[in-house]
Amino acid sequence: MASAKQKRKKFIRSISGKARVVKARKKTSKRTCIICKSLLHGVPHGKTKAQIARLSKSEKKPSVLFGGILCTACRRQVMDEAVLVNQEAKGIQQVDLSLQKFVQQALECMQ
Secondary structure (H helix, E strand, C coil): CCCHHHHCEEEEECCCCCEEEEECCCCCCCCECCCCCCECCCCCCCCCHHHHHCCCHHHHCCCCCCCCCCCHHHHHHHHHHHHHHHCCCCCHHHCCHHHHHHHHHHHHHHC
C-alpha cells in the first residue's frame, strides 16, 4: 500500500525518455455548514480547484440565499429569525450570536 508521501508524487515521462516527478494536485474536500458543520448538498467536491473553477455558476453552488454556506436547517432557522426581527417581535441582540451576521444579511435582502 502506498504511503501518503508517495501518493503526492506523480511520475511523468518527458520527451527525452527520462521520468520526472511532479506533485499531484490535491482534491477539494467536502464543504460543510458554517454553523452546524454538517455536509452541504449540491456543492462539488473531489475535484481540483481548477476543475471547480471551470464549472458554471449554477454547478458551483445552489442558487438559493446562503447556498453553499449554510445547510437547509440552519438556513431555515436564519430566515425565521430574520422574519421575527423584521416584524419587531424580536430584537437583533436577542438573536443567537452565531446567527446574527446571517440574519442581518437576510434583512438587507428583504428590503
